[in-house]
Amino acid sequence: xxxxxxxSQINSIHGVRLAGEPSIWDIQIGYPADxxxxxxxxxxxxxPSHEPSTKDDFESPLALPALTHPHIHLDKVFIHSAPAYAPxxxxxxxxxxxxxxxxxxxxxxxxxxLIRRGEWLLAESVASGVTAMRAFVEVDHTVQLICLEAxxxxxxxxxxxxxxxxxxxxQDPILSSEHxxxxxxxxxxxxxxxxxxxxxxxxxxxxxxxxxxxxxxEWAIDRTLKLNKHLDFHLDYNLDSNKEALVWHVLQTLKQRxxxxxxxxxxxxxxxxTRLTLLTENEWARLAAEIHENKLPVSFVGLPTSDTYMxxxxxxxxxxxxxxxxxxxxxQVLEMIRKYNLDxxxxxxxxxxxxxxxxxxxxxxxxxxxxGIYQAGSQADAELLYECVSTRARAAIGLSPSHSALCVKxxxxxxxxxxxxxxxxxxxxxxxxxxxxxVVWTPPGKLNxxxxxxxxxxxxxxxxxxxxALYQF
Numbered sequence: 250x251x252x253x254x255x256x257s258q259i260n261s262i263h264g265v266r267l268a269g270e271p272s273i274w275d276i277q278i279g280y281p282a283d284x285x286x287x288x289x290x291x292x293x294x295x296x297p298s299h300e301p302s303t304k305d306d307f308e309s310p311l312a313l314p315a316l317t318h319p320h321i322h323l324d325k326v327f328i329h330s331a332p333a334y335a336p337x338x339x340x341x342x343x344x345x346x347x348x349x350x351x352x353x354x355x356x357x358x359x360x361x362x363l364i365r366r367g368e369w370l371l372a373e374s375v376a377s378g379v380t381a382m383r384a385f386v387e388v389d390h391t392v393q394l395i396c397l398e399a400x401x402x403x404x405x406x407x408x409x410x411x412x413x414x415x416x417x418x419x420q421d422p423i424l425s426s427e428h429x430x431x432x433x434x435x436x437x438x439x440x441x442x443x444x445x446x447x448x449x450x451x452x453x454x455x456x457x458x459x460x461x462x463x464x465x466x467e468w469a470i471d472r473t474l475k476l477n478k479h480l481d482f483h484l485d486y487n488l489d490s491n492k493e494a495l496v497w498h499v500l501q502t503l504k505q506r507x508x509x510x511x512x513x514x515x516x517x518x519x520x521x522x523t524r525l526t527l528l529t530e531n532e533w534a535r536l537a538a539e540i541h542e543n544k545l546p547v548s549f550v551g552l553p554t555s556d557t558y559m560x561x562x563x564x565x566x567x568x569x570x571x572x573x574x575x576x577x578x579x580x581q582v583l584e585m586i587r588k589y590n591l592d593x594x595x596x597x598x599x600x601x602x603x604x605x606x607x608x609x610x611x612x613x614x615x616x617x618x619x620x621g622i623y624q625a626g627s628q629a630d631a632e633l634l635y636e637c638v639s640t641r642a643r644a645a646i647g648l649s650p651s652h653s654a655l656c657v658k659x660x661x662x663x664x665x666x667x668x669x670x671x672x673x674x675x676x677x678x679x680x681x682x683x684x685x686x687x688v689v690w691t692p693p694g695k696l697n698x699x700x701x702x703x704x705x706x707x708x709x710x711x712x713x714x715x716x717x718a719l720y721q722f
Contacts, residue, residue, distance in 0.1 A: 252410050253376075255409055255410065255702065256720070258280055258287060258705055259287075259701065259706060259720050261276060261721045262276040262701075262720055262721075263718070263719060263721065264297075264718070265309055265310050265312040266309050266310070267656050267657055268632070268654070268685050269632075269654075270656060273309045274294060274312075275293050276289060276292050278290060286703050288661070289660065290659055310699065311684070311688065313657075313665065313668065314639045314640050314653075314657065315378050315379065315639065315664035315666050316377060316378040316613065316638055317380070317646070318379055318596060318612065319518070319550050319594050319595075319638075320383055320550045320596035322386075322600075323367050323386050323396075323413075324358070324363055324387055324392070324399070324400070326367065326600050326602065326610075327601040328351070328366070329603075329606055330366075331362065337353055337354045342558070344486075344604075347559070347603035347604045350603050352421075355391045358395055358396065359395070360398065360399055367399060367403045368403070371410075373611070375702075376700070376707075376709075377612065377613065378666035378700050379411060379610075380664040381413075382414065383646045384415055385418040386399070386417070386418060388417055388418065388439045389420065389421045389432045390428045391421075397415070397439055401445045409702065409705070411702065415445055416447070416448040417439050417448070417449055418452075419432060419450065420483075421452075422457065422465075423465060423468070424456055424464045425456045425457035440476060447479060448646075449472060449476070450469075450483070451465050451469045453466050453469075453495055454487070454495065462495055463498050466482070466495065466502055469482070470502050470503060473515070474513070477515060478515060479517070483521055484496060484520065486522075486524070487524050487560065488526070488527065488561060490527050494528070496519060496536065499517070499519065500536075500547070503517065508545065509545060511544060515647065516546045516547075516646070517548070518547075518550055520549075520550045521551075521560070522580055523556050526580065527578075533588075533589055534589070536589070537589035549591060549594075550593070551579050551581075552579070552595070552596050554598065554607065554608040554618065555605040556578060556580075557577045557622070558604075558606075558607065560577060560578045561575060581623060582594065583623050584623075592641075592645060593641075594641050594645045595616070595637045595638060596638075597609075597610055597611075611692070612639070613688065613689065615638055616631075616635055616689045616692075617689055617690065617692050619637070628684065631686035631688075632655060632685045635685050636654075640653050655685055663701055663703060664702055666699070667698070668682050671696055673693075699711070
């Protein structure tokens with residue numbers, strides 16, 4: 250399956266609405282000779298033609314920044330959709346079962362299988378409006394380098410539609426267990442051989458002891474600094490108050506290694522971190538102070554579809570809680586941003602496997618879920634949730650210097666999602682989304698999403714229908 254076809258470069262987009270702006274606007278795009286990417290050069294009030302029109306301003310498409318996956322697994326995606334993996338469908342739904350069944354499934358991975366399932370993810374993501382993603386692929390004694398090699402092939406094939414940031418990821422132990430030494434050898438081989446790797450990722454909590462977990466953290470920080478790459482930890486994925494939160498060791502080691510916004514432009518992402526939901530208010534204040542005062546370029550990514558499925562407190566035979574008392578935990582991302590001024594976003598994580606058998610690779614559906622997860626029903630909440638799967642997410646993975654608001658402005662990269670009100674009911678009626686909140690509260694179907702990547706429109710039967718009046722090439 251080839252990547253989607255794109256049009257030639259767009260010079261201007263006419264008659265669109267912008268987030269938080271009245272009336273309708275025209276967007277001009279330029280293409281500097283010294284840059285492969287386009288840039289929004291101006292945004293000006295739309296001058297209507299002299300021809301009479303009955304079209305309401307609210308029927309003009311809403312132009313928003315494109316979507317981003319800040320944390321998604323490319324190699325384990327849609328295992329449940331491939332018949333070959335039917336023996337590995339979940340029965341208990343536990344984290345340990347997911348680890349075990351996925352390890353067995355990985356033994357059957359092949360290059361063609363990885364490419365096919367990866368294309369499923371990319372096709373659905375790009376059609377949803379995703380133009381950038383941080384994609385995890387595992388490197389260990391089971392899969393060796395096969396997942397990484399498939400990801401590199403996909404990164405090349407889909408580069409015009411989606412910027413794929415590859416994470417060389419150690420899901421399994423690298424400093425303990427029977428295969429730790431082998432896993433480390435494959436990791437080092439991958440880092441030496443493939444310049445296409447953008448990020449190093451590890452999972453400290455899978456090590457056999459707290460000491461080994463801390464060594465995992467220290468190794469990853471030292472190796473990433475030396476190679477000048479981004480760093481991404483799966484961290485503190487539990488709801489056990491008896492377990493030490495490893496986030497403190499991460500921050501301590503970053504300070505010791507002088508990893509600050511002044512020393513490097515590479516960033517550190519901490520994923521899951523459900524254990525942090527058990528922190529006291531004083532501990533949260535301390536965490537924020539540690540990051541801000543030391544200028545640590547640390548971001549957090551909450552993964553609510555996985556976290557609410559997997560992260561639950563340990564239960565014992567002596568547990569006196571009623572059987573229906575089953576708390577779940579996921580980072581309170583909006584509060585982290587507003588109360589503590591932390592850099593936090595949300596991501597899809599897994600799609601169609603035992604770690605997360607439910608949910609879509611559509612960041613807008615995740616933002617919609619956030620309305621309920623965070624009890625965030627205001628228009629301002631919806632706009633912040635959109636940022637968390639768009640401009641904030643892109644900045645958190647280091648693909649833009651800082652996050653911007655949702656209004657398209659000069660200087661922006663022309664990666665856009667245009668939301669239309671085309672009839673997708675077959676009933677001859679359509680309901681416009683008049684603002685960002687309505688896009689988040691009731692996400693439009695793909696028929697109503699035009700995707701512009703780097704100034705080029707993704708060709709689809711829907712986009713072609715009214716592109717002549719909207720896009721000038």
